[in-house]
Amino acid sequence: MQPTPASVSFDLNGAAVSEQVPPATLLAALLRDRLGMKSVRLGCGEGVCGSCSILVDGRSMRSCLMLAAQADGTSITTVEGYAARPDLATVQAAFVEGFGAQCGFCTSGMMATVAEYLADGSVSDHGDPVTIRSALNAVACRCTGYQQIVRLVAGLAGER
Ligand code: FES
Ligand code: FES
Incomplete structure (x- = not known):
């Protein structure tokens, strides 16, 4: 059985975004692969290198360590913004x-x-x-x- 998709809504570079994602989707994957934020770069993929860091509510966060669903209700800024x-x-x-x-x-x-x-x-x-x-x-x-x-x-x- 497929897991129920998670709804996630957030502000991305000043624009409202609402997406349905598989619950295990990483924020880095949502931003880069689905929303086209190519400035989000995956290096190690496990929280060590920091290359995937973005601003979430003004704090730098490793997007490879966040689930997309955890971004619900936040304000995200990538270099595109x-x-x-x-x-x-x-x-x-x-x-x-x-x-x-x-x-x-x-x-x-x-x-x-x-x-x-x-x-x-x-x-x-x-x-x-x-x-x-x-x-x-x-x-x-x-x-x-x-x-x-x-x-x-x-x-x-x-x-x-
Ligand atoms: S890709 Fe290395 S910390 Fe996220
Ligand atoms: S890894 Fe090349 S500029 Fe930092």
């Missing part, structure tokens, strides 16, 4: 202008992580390189060596 949000557009622009990506595979997850970090009211000094590096530990990047990203995040912190 950054341009419409001034706070996120500046993050995206900083990655471009500050050479924050090489192959780009981790970059969506990295930007979600940086956006959450910059909005985190519990951080007293967003420009502190040690604090920035600690936040960036959430995403594995095999290309950049992180230095450019640390620099651009410090620059963003200085502008805010």
Whole structure:
């Protein structure tokens, strides 16, 4: 017997989405494969690399560890929606202008992580390189060596 599909409704980049999905559907699969959010990138698929991270209610979440049904009632932002949000557009622009990506595979997850970090009211000094590096530990990047990203995040912190 087929399991009963789950209904899931959420805001995706400012637009209302309602879908019926098999209950075991991962949020990453719903976003990328059905809804066309190609910025959502699956690396390890088991919560380690961070490349699949997206913003869920402003928090960076690993979409490979969330069921689609768990997103019901949330507000989701992927990189496809950054341009419409001034706070996120500046993050995206900083990655471009500050050479924050090489192959780009981790970059969506990295930007979600940086956006959450910059909005985190519990951080007293967003420009502190040690604090920035600690936040960036959430995403594995095999290309950049992180230095450019640390620099651009410090620059963003200085502008805010
Ligand atoms: S693909 Fe989700 S953490 Fe690696
Ligand atoms: S830019 Fe290639 S893995 Fe980060």
